[in-house]
Amino acid sequence: MDISQIIFLIVATATLISALMVVTTRNLVHGALWLIVALFGVAVVFVLLEAGFIAVVQVVLFIGAIAILIIFAMMLTRRALSDEPHQTNSQWPISALVAAASFVALTGLTSFLPDWQWPSLAASDSAQLSGNLQQLGYALVQPNQFALPFQVASVLLIVALIGAVAVAGEKK
């Protein structure tokens, strides 16, 4: 057992436990805070995968923007009364079942593919990683690479921005 494997196990456990807390806690704000912990765990997993930039983006974006946004929404949609007595709806048993089944299905895929050779990391790969930020920057703006998806994504963001403002704006 590698040191990295042990670290991975710890981080994975923490992430999963906090994720579980997110979906089961009665207090919504606690849930949001547990979400932040889970997202942090995911960022650490990214680091283990030697994708540093992605990890940072994860922290900045998901935690710094989206989680905060979620907390804001919670605050804005809070009712005068306290929280609901229970937060699960009527179909939770089946949902649990379906979730478990989907987990089994997804992991089963990995077990039932005999012809597929699981790749393993080569040490030499680390040196040729293209985690280089400059390469990423170039890739995003080069017309023969990924400029178009980049532009489309930006349009999407504009649309989302305007849409959110329009939807959530006060009607005069």
Next chain:
Amino acid sequence: MQIEYVWLIPVPPLLSFFIIWLLTHRSKTLSHTVAVGSIALSWVLSWVTVFNAIGVEHFGEDVIFAGSVPWLPTGDTVLRMGVLVDPLTAVMLFFVPLACLMIFVYSVGYSNYGKPEDSHDLPGNPPHNGVEPMYSRFFCYLSLFAFGMLTLVVADNLLLMFIGWEIMGFCSYALIGFWYGRNYDDPKKITPRQAAVKAFMTTRVGDVVMMLGIVYLYFATTTEQAKEILGANAGTLSFRAMFYNEEFLQYIAAEPSFVAGLSIAALTGILLLVGTVGKSAQFPLHVWLPDAMEGPTPVSAMIHAAAMVSAGVYAMIRLFPVLSAGWHEGDPLTPPMLVLGTIGAFTALFAATIAFTQNDVKKVLAYSTISQLGFMLAALGIGGYVAAAFHLMTHAFFKALLFLGSGSIIHGMEHGMAHAEHGSHSHEHIDPQDMRFMGGLRSKMPWTFWTFLIGGMALSGFPLITAGFWSKDEILLDGWLHAQPVFWTLFIAATLTAFYTTRQLIMVFFGQPRTQAAEHAHESVWTMTAPLVILSFFAITTGWLNIPTEFPGLGSIAHNLGIDHWLGHFVMGTLLPEEVVEGVEPAVEGFIWQPLAASIIAALGGIALGYLVYRNAYKTADDKDPMEFLGPMHTFLQNKYYLDELYHNLFVRPAQWFSETVAYKFLDKSLIDGTLHTVGRTAVTVGNFFKRAEKYTIDNPPIYLSDGFKWVGKSFRVIQTGRVQNYLLIGMLIAVLFGAVYLYQIWAGV
């Protein structure tokens, strides 16, 4: 040239009928102008034709005015329709349009033209003192009547004559029942509606038999032998073709018909004469004529003097060759002649016996007409061709005169009633037509009196100066020479005629007025009295058209003037030379005094008798009639031999029973309606059965189907909860399912 005028003669009244009916019926003045103008036009055309005819030598033998068109092709023969003017037609054309014209002019005054409309006068009832509400309709019907008569007169064949005959039948119905709304309190008194139906029904009986005669005669012209004889004229009903053909007449006289013992001519003759018995009101079909007095007086004059009853006699005269086929001077009479003579003579006496018991001024004249027609038909029956035609003509004039005069009397009485009421004398509810309430009208209505006197004298046969004398004398002469029983019957009838006529004259005009109405009567307007004057002129002078050559004194004067037996000579042209009968060539040389004496005795004696009996009778309206000394006999005669009651019980009531019980209740309601109702009910039952069956087999299955769909839909729609999480759950479920299937396939090594 003449033919164009002839067929135009019946046309003006027909046009008048349509014009009044369709265009001018709102305007009284226009209507009567059109009507009177049309009949005047016909009169002018007729007299032009007559005077043309008179001017022709041997008119009838060599020359006639005739024209016809082929009308109805029937196999290899053609029935032709056309007009004919021979001497007999000329005689008819002389008096018929003139009498009709007089009646039309009279009707203007009789219908109170010029008086304002009285709001009390309802249409359908006789007017009291205002103008007749249905003024235009009256002239419309009169015009149609005139058209029918004129058609009959100028017709050249039996069928067209019959058409005119039937038109007049309808018009008599329409005109007798003119005052259709009039009802009486006394149920025994016949209403105009009932009288019209009675007239039509009774004459219909005669007409049906006549039609059989016509058909049979037509058949006789189409047999093989007839076709040989008649040649191109076979299958015809033309008078000239049939009757101016000696061979044909001999054929039908000899050929036996399907009735044993009668030749074709005999059978046809008897059938045809039944039509005249109906139309000319002879016994036993006379019952309609007295009740026809319910119509307005001009109608009575028209029907019973100028037109309809004359048409019956004219038909017989026209058909004389059939009646007398095979008969020559001195032979025993043929069956039709025998029947005709008997019926005529009997009716003459029969009606005269009833006439002197009647109290209604018009009823006396009605029975008088029946009686005089009997005279004519008796004369014809015994071979007196000329006498019958002569009496027909003179009778038309003086009877029309008498009827119109009676209308004037009635109007005078009605005016008297109105004046009496206005003068606040007591309200008398009297019948203005009842002679017992009259009296002394001589001074109140002079014109009416003098003309009525002339007419009455003519009817009685006052010697020498009235036309009736000459024509009646002619008839009696024929009777004396050919059939003594007829002579004596007619002699008694003539005496009675003079008697009841004098009775009427005295009761109406002489003595003192017996009621306030008679007291206040006054003369009628000029449109009523002028025709009376004109007709009385003819009632006097037409007698001198046929003075016998042998007549003492006057006869030689006439001979020198060339007018002795003028009418006889003229009319004889209608018949074949072999048909010449008494009237022209006297069988006996020299003058026969007995008939002349008889007619003078009958006339003067009857007048004297009437004067003696009635001069002091009827001082008041309630006086008994002097003739009531006859006791029960008088009542019997006054009730017209109870014939109406007999017919009612014998024919009318059984017919009513039949139609009510058998035809209506049984056939119509039970049988026909019952069948229909049963079919209907069956259809309804079957329909109901199908309705129920359909409900279960056809209507409901689609409902079941749709209900099934609805149920399926309802069951499935529970998954549409509107909640996203539910949808997502279901989606994930399916996805997991797919994944399981895929994994299984991989695991199973597929």
Next chain:
Amino acid sequence: MIPLSWYLTLAAALFAIGLYGVLARRNAVAILMGVELMINAVIINLVAFWRYLQPTGISGQVFAVIVFAVAAAEASVGLALIISIYRRRNSVVAEEMNLLKW
């Protein structure tokens, strides 16, 4: 060395947990949090595959970056909708939003 399958298993587990949160939570914001977990699982998968199969290519990372952008857009729009719905109906309970019910 951490085998790839561990990463994939982690991602699968995170995905399943997120799925449960989406399906079984009442509050709409909680549902959105479940969606965020699922997105994160996807990104883990993406990056893991990039690292193990195509470490020299750049398209894996670019894909991940685009996914981040999309996730951000989606989160913002979703929350705006929730706020709008809260304004209308004064409730963010997902069960009560059933206008499309038959």
